[in-house]
Amino acid sequence: MNLHFWWFFTSYLRPIIKWFLRKTTGLCELQRICYGTVSGAPRVVAVERSLNLSRTRQIRQLVDHLNDIADQKRFTDVNERKILKGAVNTVLAVKKINPKTHYQFGIAFGKCVEQIWGYRQLVAEVEHLRKICFDSDICEHERKLYDLWKYLMPEEELEGRVSKQWQTIGFQGEDPKTDFRGMGMLGLENLLFFASEYRAPAQHVLMHSQHPTYGYCFAIVGINLTSMAWVLLRDGTAKTYFYNISRSLPTIRLFHSFYSYLFYEFDKFWVQTKPQDIMQFSNVKEKFEKNIRTMLKNPCSNFKIALTVENV
Template identity: 55%
Template sequence: MISFSGLYWFFYWHCRSLIKWILRRSTQLCELQRICYDKPAGNPRSSAVEYSLRHSKSPDIGSMLNELDDAATKKTIFGRLHKVLLERSVRTVLRVKKINPNSHVAFVKNYSRCIEHIWGYRQLYHIVEELRLSQFDSSVEEHERKLTRLWTGLCPKVPLEARITKQWQDIGFQGDDPKTDFRGMGLLGLDNLVFFAEEYTGAARHVWSHSLHPQHGYAFAIVGINLTHLAYSLLKDGSAKTHIYNACKTMPSLRAFHQFYCYLFYEFDRFWIESKPADVMQFTFIKDQFEKNIRDLLANPSTVFKINFVVEDV
């Protein structure tokens, strides 16, 4: 027996082509043009363009999507290739949809921005995934330097007594050697923490000071790595597109992901303090509620998280 939902989609897909034909005849604009002219810039426009392209029946557009997907997977949409792919994508759509670029200059500009959003996001995911799968290696000098930078960012006036020391527990690692805590999120977890400590030093130290609270404290670094997992999950399942598409004017970069993470960490700290947990055993419950709140916000197409931290007294 066919469900109501099944009937809806059956009729939707069979009627979609007819609806598009009627709208094109009445407006003299194809679906992509209507989206680029009518939808607000950012997530509403880029998500609608992405949906339209993915459901196109044109073989040429299908080939174009495969080429862009391949480049994003290989993480090669940079420099000259970025420009070549963008121009090729624009030319393909103009030709297939019979759009005169001289008469629709605004369309070319708006559509190009959407392409950068869509495949910049896909490339960003693969960059982030590569970092997540890269494990911390004590024999790599760069990895060790990042650990030192994290310590210096949070505790500039306190020298480390040794590479392996209980001091690491002061900033929220579980043991004397932080490397064991990065197994789940790899270098991504470390890079997120370092970025927060160096780019938003005041906010990071503010959050760290909260983690030392005698009653409502928590393990700063371990919570940070848990929030790396949350940021990664939101990126992977596409929920983060709302913020990324709205926040980025051009190609989303790794910096955009780090900033997204910093926002999550700062807001989680505030949520944690306001929840007044009896002890750290409530972490999972509070984190799950925080994630639900974030996902609810991201369900709004206009959501964009502002990275303007206001540091108040503890």
């Protein structure tokens, strides 16, 4: 669809089609979506598109208001209910929908609002964490680094904060802090979550990374995959995953789970590809990301890590 046709469609054809369907069905576009589209990503994406294309002044003001709330990370447990109620009531009033007759619409639409602006807020939260630089003078940062070693190498004691042992789990040098520069604390938080919440899969991946022929730098690859996960989140490709799997306001924990899936699946893809050496990493990563993007185009995609791992 070229830009000229898209402009013509949104400016002229779409309003006419909406008016005709409203007259024949007695339902506005948002009602038709919430009643006729399967829940999860298909419904949420359709509602999001409808709201963003709306030319009604009150709806546009509502969208701007919710964008501001999400960008400032004010969509919290304390005021979430109030925000959702206000958004639903605005649409009910603007679209002249009887809340008693169409109470199910209010529930379905409110859930869509929660997902749409919860996702936008998650983007802001992840970006905030990414901008926090690892600081060895901050005790919490140091503790998380030591925890990463503990979960990945439970049977080997770390001899010192600066040690060649860090290279065993895939850092480049003797001090891991230099490897977090690109992704900041987000890179460390991702690695730690994978290692602690998915211990067996993480150990499985670590074992593969130490393969004499097809090995790779576990931590460095993990930080690169943090970058991939962040890009997929930021450009909206990951909406399919979050809209399908989240049952409430999306949290940073859910982003860590998404990252863990990517790491586990990348390891399988790497082994199946059988690259000649680590210099093939960029090409393999590019193909892997292309596959993930293709999968996420399917609105029914739902990623989960297989808890049963095979010995390869």
